[in-house]
Amino acid sequence: MKRFRRHGQESQRDRLKQELFQFSKTVEHGFPHQPSALGFSPSLQLLAIGTRSGAIKLYGAPGVEFMGLHEENAAVTQVHFLPHQVELVTLLDDNSLHMWTLRAHKGLSELLEIGRFTLTGPPGAPPSVTRVTAVLAHSSGELLLLGTEGGHVFVVEVPGFRELEERNISLDQVSSSVPDDYIGRRNLEHVEALQENPVNPNQVVIGYGRGLMVIWDLETQRAVQHIPATQQLESVWWTEDGSHILSSHSDGSYCRWSVGGEDSKDEEEKSDIPYGHFPCKAISKIVQLPTANGPPFLVFSGGMPRASYGDRHCISVIHSKTHVALDFTSRIIDFFVIRDGPQHTGDPSALVVLVEEELVVIDLQTEGWPVIQTPYLVPLHSSAITCSHHVSSIPLKLWERVIAAGELQLTHYSKKPWPITGGQNLAPDPPQRDLLLTGHEDGTVRFWDASGVCLYPMYKLSTAGVFHTDTDPNDNMNQGTEGEWPPFRKVGCFDPYSDDPRLGIQKIHLCKYSGYLIVAGTAGQILVLELNDEEAEQTVEAKVVDLLQGQEGFRWKGHTRLDVREEPVLFPPGFQPFALVQCQPPAVVTALTLHSEWKLVAFGTSHGFGLYDYQQKNNVFVKCTLNPSDQLAMEGPLSRVKSIKKSLRQSFRRIRRSRVSNSFPVGCNDALQEANARLEAELAEMELAPVQRKIEARSSDDSFTGLVRTLYFADTFLSDSSHNTPSLWAGTNGGSVFAYMLRLPPVEHRTDEPITAHPAKEIQLMHRAPVVGIVVLDGHGAPLPEPLEVAHDLSRSPDMQGSHHLLVVSEEQFKVFTLPKVSAKMKLKLTAIDGSRVRRVGVAWFGSSRSEDYGESGLVVLTNQGDVHVVSLPSVKMQVQYPCIRREDVSGIASCVFTKHGQGFYLISPSEFERFSLSTRCLVEPRCLVELPAHSASPTQHRPQPDGSSQLQSCFVSSAVLQEIQKSLEVDQT
């Protein structure tokens, strides 16, 4: 009976868990890692990016995004939308073609793979015959022309991928008709380019690598015209009126050929090497687009003089007298031009360039061709991300002020709206305003709007101005000087080079109520900043804090402190620094917290921690946590202790090894034997050494035991159970917790009376694992609210009647202690049970999906195995566990940050955050619909649309195939 009842309770709890927790990876923010292909559908207004890891991502209007992953782990080399359809074709590195579609399902579109295909050549043919090098999605929407390395063009019916052998254009057919004067009729090489005549869909131009271009009539199956270019071909462009073909070549030249009747002379009309005289690099792609009234736009990539600018990544835009060489900071993958008008056939409006590290969109209709700020695909890693910090539910006032400050930074951006507008974003408005702050290697802090699907840049703060750095301020804007040739213009914001690694941001803490921000960096600097809507010129007062407190035998071999500018510095509107603490020794700041109500900042390094009063600009106290036997911490990051140890070990091994070889029988101690023995020993060592782990209890002598891992302010019962006092808690790598009682003067004397701190408690965890989190739970078992949260009526006041509890989270255990007398009450062992260790921990609130008013607080935990757990509070019981990150992905695990509502972010590449949710209620995921425009007319009205009557037959076939495929997919899913 009793057991039965307990079972009932358990199942009730299980049901509650289902209402509270669910795990899903919802959306990827940032810029795809290693993009390899770009595609664009003018009719859908969708952009597609393929990556080297086989992912395909579609983007439309902000919030409209889709992602798909090829099963094959091969790079996507080409992406082509089928004109006027919702299908797209991808070509992978392994020569497979894949058909994707956007299928509406319950009012939302999903990206689905509906077919795959690999060309099969005649039996016995070398693989190069069918190796696809060029793809043309024919405007009819039912043909795919595939040019191959062998020089053949295969015709395939889509979307079913049916080979139309009778329509193939073989190399023999073409070369037999090549005029005899074409340089001895040498091998034409592979098919480099395929283009359709914009005014006559029956004509395509086939460009061969050797240079020859053939205009082929698909209907009559014969060559119409030969264009005998002699340079290696890079790309072909058929002008919109169908009268000319542009070809670009590997020597940096491009040619314009006129297309005439069959008897017209195929003279090249114009040939030019734009950056000529000296040898130039290839022009890899060329595009020419007309304007309604005026000269056309000519856009091409590459073509730079090889010797002087061969390392630049440039796209040149020429319009009338304006000629600009857009200079990107990373390799160009591809580009396209968006055109105005209802049918997207009007004037070019924007140039979209995909480079390896970012997407740049240039407004071609505004004077000066400014860049349009991207609402997504933002390069998070324009300088490497060093830390991140998430703040939930930002008050509107602060939000608006941050936006206002950010807008002032965008003056050089175009005012035009984002030109890619496909799809409808159906996601509900985010319930709250969330900020994600990322710290970067170059000393900047970027503010991102993380409320919704688009991680939108809001504001960028630079801390470098406070310090003297080696950079020349005039150096970074190397705008081309007058008359420079080529006319370079730097675009893009990807700039991985840091002026001074010491500027790197390590910890960030923002108080959303007061607008105070603290950031701490690699060289022990802690800046206190305040949001100011006006620009201000001020000196930043620096305070050097000695964390060693006379510890003897210490040698710091690391970097020096940053030099502070002593003269007043002009700070733009936004967050402006007004106080600076510099730790001595200037080791990286490892823990940081802010109490904006008490106006106190606590900071910690590997040597100790301190408390700074930013109201009085005075350091309150310092505690050295350094362990004198810890050589590594004593000497700083450049210590040689480890390497000496290692080299000693190696030399001992060598001695041992030589002994082994000496012990061989005298008869066979020839050189060969000895060498063999040594090799054997080495092999044995190699086999053993890398996979061997030492089992040893942690001791106080371990490295960096004094490193401060976590700091926490709490108003709780530290000394007796009747009076609560402000307190500061610190946890170290060696499993120690220090508690200090703080005495704050009354508010009216806050500026003149000193703050005092007294050591109150010290806990040494027996298992000595690093302390990664400290939380005080109130009488109801709920975590104490954030500073000022109660004052702003956003949280109920903590229960000060019941007894408080202290929760100490170490890498191995969760342990609850009573307060004020610290005695262990409950614990949850993690490592002892499953061998995983806590890497990240946060407190989050989970609302029930069933009932609006029920919710509970819990601990969100990420382990070194990449699993996320939810641990209940205050009972510290494991609730749920989900695999989240691969355990080999150390940087992903290290980058993880949790929100206060059960979501989280981690880096899946240097430039992308994956967003996940553990909550059933708080879920941010793309919900969007893409529909084929009702009257999507092709630019040329020669052929009926796919839904037209003349194609009923083929449509029927293809839709039958499609249905079949979809059916089988559905079966798979169920």
Place this chain on the structure above:
Amino acid sequence: MNKNHRVPSNRSLSAVEVKSKFGAEFRRFSLDRSKPGRFDEFYGLLQHVHRIPNVELLVGYADVHGDLLPINNDDNYHKAISTASPLLRLFLQRKEEADHLAFGTDSLTRKKNTVLSAVLLRPDPNRKKPPVIISLPKDFRPVSSIIDVDILPETHRRVRLYKHGQEKPLGFYIRDGSSVRVTPQGLEKVPGIFISRMVPGGLAESTGLLAVNDEVLEVNGIEVAGKSLDQVTDMMIANSHNLIITVKPANQRNNIVRSGGGGGGAASGSSGRSSDSGASYYGYSSPGGIGAAASTPSHIIQNFHPEELESDEDDEDLVIEAGGEAELIPCAPSASYSMPSLPRYEPHLNLRTAAAAASSGSLAMERRSLEEDGTVITL
């Protein structure tokens, strides 16, 4: 703290008469047999009734056989109470006066020395288990044992390593490898974790119970199958204070042969020697000791109650209060029990002033750990 005991209860059957002798003084009081309380409460009571609040004591009692046995933790205290018939005779000594080493072998009742030591080795049908702690842990404690022989296959061995607070390293390495399992499909190669190296002079080596190439099957009762080397490493380190490893020894010749009731003493073949407290440890590994174990084959060596497995040492986090008082939270089975572990904190508190030669670890600790004046009470 000890109000349960302070009022002498009426002389019912449940009461235990206690006669406590300290020096030349006697005190008489009674305890509730059914609710003896904890040792530290009892210890406080003794200090109270003898009016020697700050004197460190060694407590001994005369058992039914007339042997002088120590009381220094909850277990032997409960044993003393439960076996007292009807009078419990206590003998108290000042700790600094008492000869620690002599306690076990050279007691006040010198003539009973031989009997006392014989008790250790002799199977006693009246007592379910041998005395829990014979001497002070300072002088004597187990360092390793083979446990759960009755429930494990003969090819496996479950070894418990007692790290306590000692400085000696655990001293072994593990590696990845592959082992062969018998499955319904036949022999199958599966990944496994193996001991790869023993540190000379380390605890693991000194026990003789573990050897290179032994396959690790479980760590503290949790199977390692499917876990990575790093996970197993972390599990072992997390349990290092009380590590129980189930291995499949590479050398299967020393396995325990289970046979009926009699000579199940083969375990001693590989049972280890403790280098730091060898003499007293031999009490376990000597043939007599094994004989005792054989009569109660469920546990070869029953030094600890199963619940002690739970209340492991890592519960004893050290807390230093504002005044500088250091205490261990929650209470250890006995106060002195945790002493050996205390000096380990010193370097961390970076207050190296006194030499480590002080006889009482806790007193030395107290002076060194304090930044302000105060006393340390170790509970």
